[in-house]
Amino acid sequence: MSSKNAARTADRVTYVEFSLSSPAHPFVAVSALDGGAAQLETFVPRGAGSYAEYFSITGVEPEVVLARAHDHPSADARVVDRFEDGGLFEFVVDGGCPAVFLGEAGAFPCTVEGRDGSGTIGAEVPPSEDVATVIDDFLEAYPDADLTRKREQSYGTPTFGPRYLQAALEHDLTDRQREVLETAHDVGYYDWPREVTAEELADRFDISPATLHQHLRAAEQKLIALALRRA
Template identity: 30%
Template sequence: MAESKREKELLNLSLEVWHPDCWGIVSTAEAGSGLVGHGAAVEGNSAYERCTIYGESHEHVTQAIEVAHELSFINHIEPIGGAASETAVPAAIGHATQDVFIEYVANEGIGSAFLTRGVLVDSSYRIEDGVETWNLLAHTSRESLGRLLDEIRDDRDADISVTKISPASEPIRPPKPGRTELLTPRQREAVNLARERGYYNWPREVTARQLAAELDVSKTTFLEHLRKAEAKLMSR
């Protein structure tokens, strides 16, 4: 039975999403970078997005683009505005950024699953540490919204967690940035692993060399990530 106007409400929701074969998750995980998506459109079997890829260095950003080039479901990816920039980049994002235009097979992306079901992408979305964070706007009932998310889970083999849902009429109170939000993905990975493995315990339960081997990087590179992360956290 069709929903009445009274049953529907305008809802803000925030989701954490993982799904297989996501170009953004694959490319950023391999390069140690992150991604912010700014806009999307769907036409037929193709989806289009403008994104900002960011990382600690020009190499992290370009590697993420190269990985995306090689993925079978990416039809086209093209930098916007020249080479990756390492100037005037907010510290909370990274030291280098590159805007890109990308075209990919629509049924391989989670964004198109929302768009084709009438759910609006509200502001940007982010990809870090293998998880997509989406802010959405939906005009529907909560019951129908639950069914819609279940459909997407089944259709895209996706893990979707609702982290927030509220009427859109409520004032928006953006969360205060947490300390770890200031870190790049590689820095966050290094400091979290160090804490989990007892690197900061006394006596230390693991060496920097062992942690570097676990992340498949050199000891020098690991310590560079760790020291930069520590400096950012202490400066807060």
């Protein structure tokens, strides 16, 4: 294989998509409510098996969503922004979530949505992972799931691309939040696979990983709200 063809192969991922039917998944349960719909906007690894999932949920009062989330102790939920017909929510999860399962398996969840009481979850599997193993392990872990799509495609964009970063830098981030977020973006912290760990990034600022995550989390919430705010 020529170096050019090898580069093309390395630049591709396998996209897999599953349907889910169990209301045990919060985004499926919310969509079963009259008029409810949930869509994952972005997915941010926190480290140590923890992830922040940002969902736009419409057709349901935010307080109802929070009450449902509290029934799932593995998810720490909060409202990031309120819309006329719903809101943007952050769910910090560390287990029991299909998206987390795929993330821990080395895939990148890029499509998660619930509509009419059923769910869809799609993920990009990089060449470094065995696609068949990811699929088989997911179906074994979630018996209500069915594989509905599998295709090769180009790599998706990083979790935070230039459009999202610029939206944050031009608005109300503090100087420290802007510095940490911009550096994280530049050194590949938000790339998939990640180019630098949280510990390595924290060392650049001579702060603890916990403090780094505090700065990033505050900046990310503002970033997501600004990028997705509705008129």
